[in-house]
Amino acid sequence: xxxxxxxxxxxxxxxxxxxxxxxxxxxxxxxxxxxxxxxxxxxxxxxxxxxxxxxxxxxxxxxxxxxxxxxxxxxxxxxxxxxxxxxxxxxxxxxxxxxxxxxxxxxxxxxxxxxxxxxxxxxxxxxxxxxxxxxxxxxxxxxxxxxxxxxxxxxxxxxxxxxxxxxxxxxxxxxxxxxxxxxxxxxxxxxxxxxxxxxxxxxxxxxxxxxxxxxxxxxxxxxxxxxxxxxxxxxxxxxxxxxxxxxxxxxxxxxxxxxxxxxxxxxxxxxxxxxxxxxxxxxxxxxxxxxxxxxxxxxxxxxxxxxxxxxxxxxxxxxxxxxxxxxxxxxxxxxxxxxxxxxxxxxxxxxxxxxxxxxxxxxxxxxxxxxx
Amino acid sequence: xxxxxxxxxxxxxxxxxxxxxxxxxxxxxxxxxxxxxxxxxxxxxxxxxxxxxxxxxxxxxxxxxxxxxxxxxxxxxxxxxxxxxxxxxxxxxxxxxxxxxxxxxxxxxxxxxxxxxxxxxxxxxxxxxxxxxxxxxxxxxxxxxxxxxxxxxxxxxxxxxxxxxxxxxxxxxxxxxxxxxxxxxxxxxxxxxxxxxxxxxxxxxxxxxxxxxxxxxxxxxxxxxxxxxxxx
Amino acid sequence: xxxxxxxxxxxxxxxxxxxxxxxxxxxxxxxxxxxxxxxxxxxxxxxxxxxxxxxxxxxxxxxxxxxxxxxxxxxxxxxxxxxxxxxxxxxxxxxxxxxxxxxxxxxxxxxxxxxxxxxxxxxxxxxxxxxxxxxxxxxxxxxxxxxxxxxxxxxxxxxxxxxxxxxxxxxxxxxxxxxxxxxxxxxxxxxxxxxxxxxxxxxxxxxxxxxxxxxxxxxxxxxxxxxxxxxxxxxxxxxxxxxxxxxxxxxxxxxxxxxxxxxxxxxxxxxxxxxxxxxxxxxxxxxxxxxxxxxxxxxxxxxxxxxxxxxxxxxxxxxxxxxxxxxxxxxxxxxxxxxxxxxxxxxxxxxxxxxxxxxxxxxxxx
Numbered sequence: 001x002x003x004x005x006x007x008x009x010x011x012x013x014x015x016x017x018x019x020x021x022x023x024x025x026x027x028x029x030x031x032x033x034x035x036x037x038x039x040x041x042x043x044x045x046x047x048x049x050x051x052x053x054x055x056x057x058x059x060x061x062x063x064x065x066x067x068x069x070x071x072x073x074x075x076x077x078x079x080x081x082x083x084x085x086x087x088x089x090x091x092x093x094x095x096x097x098x099x100x101x102x103x104x105x106x107x108x109x110x111x112x113x114x115x116x117x118x119x120x121x122x123x124x125x126x127x128x129x130x131x132x133x134x135x136x137x138x139x140x141x142x143x144x145x146x147x148x149x150x151x152x153x154x155x156x157x158x159x160x161x162x163x164x165x166x167x168x169x170x171x172x173x174x175x176x177x178x179x180x181x182x183x184x185x186x187x188x189x190x191x192x193x194x195x196x197x198x199x200x201x202x203x204x205x206x207x208x209x210x211x212x213x214x215x216x217x218x219x220x221x222x223x224x225x226x227x228x229x230x231x232x233x234x235x236x237x238x239x240x241x242x243x244x245x246x247x248x249x250x251x252x253x254x255x256x257x258x259x260x261x262x263x264x265x266x267x268x269x270x271x272x273x274x275x276x277x278x279x280x281x282x283x284x285x286x287x288x289x290x291x292x293x294x295x296x297x298x299x300x301x302x303x304x305x306x307x308x309x310x311x312x313x314x315x316x317x318x319x320x321x322x323x324x325x326x327x328x329x330x331x332x333x334x335x336x337x338x339x340x341x342x343x344x345x346x347x348x349x350x351x352x353x354x355x356x357x358x359x360x361x362x363x364x365x366x367x368x369x370x371x372x
Numbered sequence: 373x374x375x376x377x378x379x380x381x382x383x384x385x386x387x388x389x390x391x392x393x394x395x396x397x398x399x400x401x402x403x404x405x406x407x408x409x410x411x412x413x414x415x416x417x418x419x420x421x422x423x424x425x426x427x428x429x430x431x432x433x434x435x436x437x438x439x440x441x442x443x444x445x446x447x448x449x450x451x452x453x454x455x456x457x458x459x460x461x462x463x464x465x466x467x468x469x470x471x472x473x474x475x476x477x478x479x480x481x482x483x484x485x486x487x488x489x490x491x492x493x494x495x496x497x498x499x500x501x502x503x504x505x506x507x508x509x510x511x512x513x514x515x516x517x518x519x520x521x522x523x524x525x526x527x528x529x530x531x532x533x534x535x536x537x538x539x540x541x542x543x544x545x546x547x548x549x550x551x552x553x554x555x556x557x558x559x560x561x562x563x564x565x566x567x568x569x570x571x572x573x574x575x576x577x578x579x580x581x582x583x584x585x586x587x588x589x590x591x592x593x594x595x596x597x598x599x600x601x602x603x604x
Numbered sequence: 605x606x607x608x609x610x611x612x613x614x615x616x617x618x619x620x621x622x623x624x625x626x627x628x629x630x631x632x633x634x635x636x637x638x639x640x641x642x643x644x645x646x647x648x649x650x651x652x653x654x655x656x657x658x659x660x661x662x663x664x665x666x667x668x669x670x671x672x673x674x675x676x677x678x679x680x681x682x683x684x685x686x687x688x689x690x691x692x693x694x695x696x697x698x699x700x701x702x703x704x705x706x707x708x709x710x711x712x713x714x715x716x717x718x719x720x721x722x723x724x725x726x727x728x729x730x731x732x733x734x735x736x737x738x739x740x741x742x743x744x745x746x747x748x749x750x751x752x753x754x755x756x757x758x759x760x761x762x763x764x765x766x767x768x769x770x771x772x773x774x775x776x777x778x779x780x781x782x783x784x785x786x787x788x789x790x791x792x793x794x795x796x797x798x799x800x801x802x803x804x805x806x807x808x809x810x811x812x813x814x815x816x817x818x819x820x821x822x823x824x825x826x827x828x829x830x831x832x833x834x835x836x837x838x839x840x841x842x843x844x845x846x847x848x849x850x851x852x853x854x855x856x857x858x859x860x861x862x863x864x865x866x867x868x869x870x871x872x873x874x875x876x877x878x879x880x881x882x883x884x885x886x887x888x889x890x891x892x893x894x895x896x897x898x899x900x901x902x903x904x905x906x907x908x909x910x911x912x913x914x915x916x917x918x919x920x921x922x923x924x925x926x927x928x929x930x931x932x933x934x935x936x937x938x939x940x941x942x943x944x945x946x947x948x949x950x951x952x953x954x955x956x957x958x959x960x961x962x963x964x965x966x967x968x969x970x
Contacts, residue, residue: 016872059757189795191798192796244928260625267873319850320851322847431887433966459889466969468968477607
């Protein structure tokens with residue numbers, strides 16, 4: 001095949017092109033992976049807990065950690081019609097000692113059997129009594145049977161279950177009972193007069209939709225903001241700014257991929273014009289030339305893709321991002337389709353150039369070589 | 373450069389052999405030639421006769437496999453590529469068959485390219501370029517790009533470029549192959565006028581017998597071997 | 605007459621693919637750099653400004669300002685350690701601020717301080733008065749306004765501006781220790797601290813004392829109840845700082861490498877087209893070095909022009925981004941990107957060197 005022979009004879013050119021495109025694809029994939037891992041690390045715990053409506057204090061700006069509700073407000077929320085189950089939810093970052101090391105964890109306290117408990121466990125069982133806890137397992141800091149105490153002392157918590165994809169604010173999460181939460185907070189700050197919950201986790205009564213319930217709670221209790229779980233996840237602090245920043249970065253990277261692929265295949269085609277014209281003049285159909293070009297494009301993009309995926313796997317293992325990077329195959333597939341699709345669009349111009357070649361130009365050309 | 377009393381070009385038993393695998397091609401076979409300090413010599417032969425190879429060797433573009441090449445007293449046959457580059461910069465001028473002007477430079481700038489690569493005085497070079505343009509009747513076209521010039525005008529710029537570095541020897545490859553008879557005659561007249569005016573020597577390679585009367589002497593070359601044709 | 609520059613001027617469209625790609629890559633680099641700097645400054649401003657070489661935390665707080673507690677007795681112990689010149693208490697609380705006339709609340713970090721940080725005046729005379737970080741202007745805050753903080757809407761009034769004092773991406777508000785305690789009591793009754801208890805201590809060392817040694821001495825004197833570190837260590841220990849730096853730098857370095865590859869590819873293709881001209885140049889006496897110098901010159905010019913256009917692009921993008929996205933452009937980062945781009949461009953052009961050297965002047969005549 002003429003197309004692959006040309007590549008074999010000019011490895012530097014095509015190597016550089018595949019390398020550049022591969023690196024750019026890697027940038028897109030890596031940033032995509034970073035984005036989805038980051039978003040999940042911010043809000044995974046929220047997504048995994050059972051309350052489909054979350055009620056925060058209204059000055060908390062949709063921020064669970066900034067929210068604090070007095071017990072009478074919790075009562076008011078619980079008595080709004082349409083509420084199936086309601087329970088206080090405590091959220092706080094604490095320093096704990098695990099395996100002899102001090103690490104920061106997001107502690108989430110919920111009453112056993114009530115909304116706020118993690119819904120999906122990877123192993124073990126939920127926390128049913130004080131002194132038990134379920135940990136998110138990404139950072140491998142916790143295993144079933146481990147004992148965890150706050151750095152300030154206080155009663156220990158035994159890990160009875162593990163869950164995944166449940167980090168909060170880019171920290172490992174520990175799901176405990178609300179009583180355990182309260183006692184750990186008191187142990188950390190003996191000056192505190194009381195421990196108030198951060199939010200109320202609510203499951204609507206049968207037949208009531210979460211959005212409708214959230215609106216009624218908002219109307220009935222003015223000091224709170226009620227969000228559906230989806231809204232809470234989307235509105236959590238850091239989510240929209242992260243998405244905004246990455247949107248800019250990803251857009252720029254994807255546009256560069258398309259441009260580089262398109263431009264450089266165009267240049268390669270223009271440089272071959274003499275040879276291509278000759279081929280047309282001796283009877284090669286236009287479709288043959290276009291097919292050759294597309295074969296090269298597919299080959300180059302294929303190599304680039306391999307480079308990109310290889311680098312992605314290396315980078316997710318090697319770079320210290322502080323959060324567990326999980327490659328999301330679905331997002332990766334979508335990114336690949338977008339990148340390859342745009343690259344092919346870029347190449348369209350080169351294809352048009354090939355189709356435009358007029359075989360008559362082979363005759364009367366002042367010589368294939370020379371400058372003018 | 374001043375006039376040297378010695379020959380502008382001396383070839384002694386020059387031989388050029390190309391090897392590809394086991395096969396050997398002899399492009400030039402023991403050619404000997406002497407060109408006087410202000411002499412014009414025409415080299416005539418069919419394509420493949422080795423005349424272009426001989427021209428390249430004379431101008432320091434190729435090194436011979438065997439033999440001596442002496443240009444205006446410099447024995448260049450043993451020069452390394454770097455020294456050959458300096459030699460070409462200072463001592464010879466070329467007029468190429470396919471004109472080879474830089475497409476994005478004006479006529480004047482195409483002349484100045486030659487002195488750009490040397491450490492010559494910029495003002496003097498510019499004055500020299502303008503003078504050449506006048507002699508070649510190109511003053512009006514000095515600021516035109518090659519695509520704005522006619523075929524004959526482009527050829528004249530190429531001729532001017534060959535003289536920019538005040539060479540001892542000018543080597544001209546098929547100057548009329550792309551031009552009709554009338555234009556070809558005009559260009560040859562111009563070349564001869566310039567060569568005579570500066571007392572430079574010239575070797576002109578051509579397959580066009582109609583142009584040989586411009587030269588002082590014509591030599592034939594066939595299959596790499598130089599012979600004498602009738603002198604003019 | 606410089607050949608390289610003439611070609612750039614007379615045939616600019618020839619260089620469009622490389623320039624356009626580099627413009628976008630510059631935009632990417634400046635945006636990445638701007639995000640990294642914005643995140644860093646927004647997270648660490650308050651700590652970087654603190655006076656003194658050391659910061660003392662409670663040892664069970666894992667270097668978290670918010671979870672650290674230092675009582676009056678410990679503070680007294682710290683003050684007595686040899687090598688300690690001055691000690692100041694610092695406390696903070698993170699909450700939302702309602703701004704008059706604005707629908708959205710701003711996230712703020714209210715600090716109570718004894719010793720003024722760099723760029724911040726001495727604590728305001730009256731309780732309830734604070735200085736505000738200039739970043740809050742983007743949220744509509746004005747001098748003289750009264751902000752309502754926390755769920756109980758505790759009022760504080762803005763009496764002046766300070767800059768680069770944000771903490772954990774929340775706008776810095778700076779008031780006396782009384783103001784801080786009152787706001788804490790109002791907004792977070794479950795986190796109040798006894799009078800005389802601070803969260804961290806800022807410690808200045810006497811002239812000639814080694815800060816690292818003094819830090820160790822402090823922690824020994826308190827029986828291990830404190831953890832004292834240098835200010836820069838404390839800054840780097842803020843959540844996410846080192847990880848942001850390594851992640852962003854990995855992406856930035858990759859992007860620079862892409863720029864080098866794009867330039868390399870471009871000049872390889874350009875050199876192929878120029879083989880004819882270069883052979884002629886060599887025939888009339890140009891050396892490979894002279895020709896290659898032209899290539900490098902063009903690579904540098906392309907990098908410079910692309911950087912300038914790319915910088916405009918980045919500034920435009922920056923203007924369109926909402927204030928919640930911590931994007932900060934700085935001259936030093938811009939200079940870094942410019943220099944990096946020129947270096948990468950030069951390296952990329954070097955890939956064509958062998959090709960230029962291999963061009964045989966004899967081909968001009970055949």
